[in-house]
Amino acid sequence: MAVLSGTGQARHHYVAGLSVLAAGVLAFAAAVFGLTAGVGAIWSTVTGGGSTNAVAAAPAAATTNVQHVSLVVDPPPLYGVKVDGAVHDAFVPGTFTMKAGTTVVVSVTNYDSMPHTWTAPALGVNAQVTPGSQTSPSHVTFTIHPTKAGTFAWHCATPCDPWSMSHVGYMEGFVTVTA
C-alpha cells in the first residue's frame, strides 16, 4: 500500500515537473527550470523504480501471504453450542484450513466468563484467551506460521467444559494446512 501510494505520488510530482518544465519557456523561469528539471529527473528515477519487479511484486506478495481467521468462543445468541439439549463451550469454527508458508492472523472473541486456550503444540501455538462476558467479550489475537502441510490438532488446555474438552469441534479440533 505504502509503496503504491508512493509510486502515485512520484508520478504526480513527475507530471508536475513536466508541467513546470513546459512553463519554463517563460524568461524568469531559468533558475526554476534547472531546479525543476533536476527534481523531475529524480522523481523520474523513482517512478522508473516503481515499475520494477521488486517494488511491484512486494505489496501483492504481502497481501497473499497473510490469512485472517476469526474464532468465537461461545457465540451468541446461546453463548455456546447446543448439543443434546445442553449448551456447551466451543471455539467456532473448530476446524479451518490454512496454507503453508503464510502468516495466519487468528482473532478470537470470547463471550465466556472463563479463560480458555487455543493450543496446538505441533504448530508452536499456545494462545491464552482471556475471560470475557456476554455483554463485553474479550479479544485476543495471535499468529500461526504453518510451514508444512498436514493435519494438526488443537485443544483447550484450561480445564473447562468436560464434555467439550473431549469432543472435536468444541474445545478441541483440527487445522488442515495445505501445501
Ligand SMILES: [Cu+2]
Ligand atoms: Cu476451554
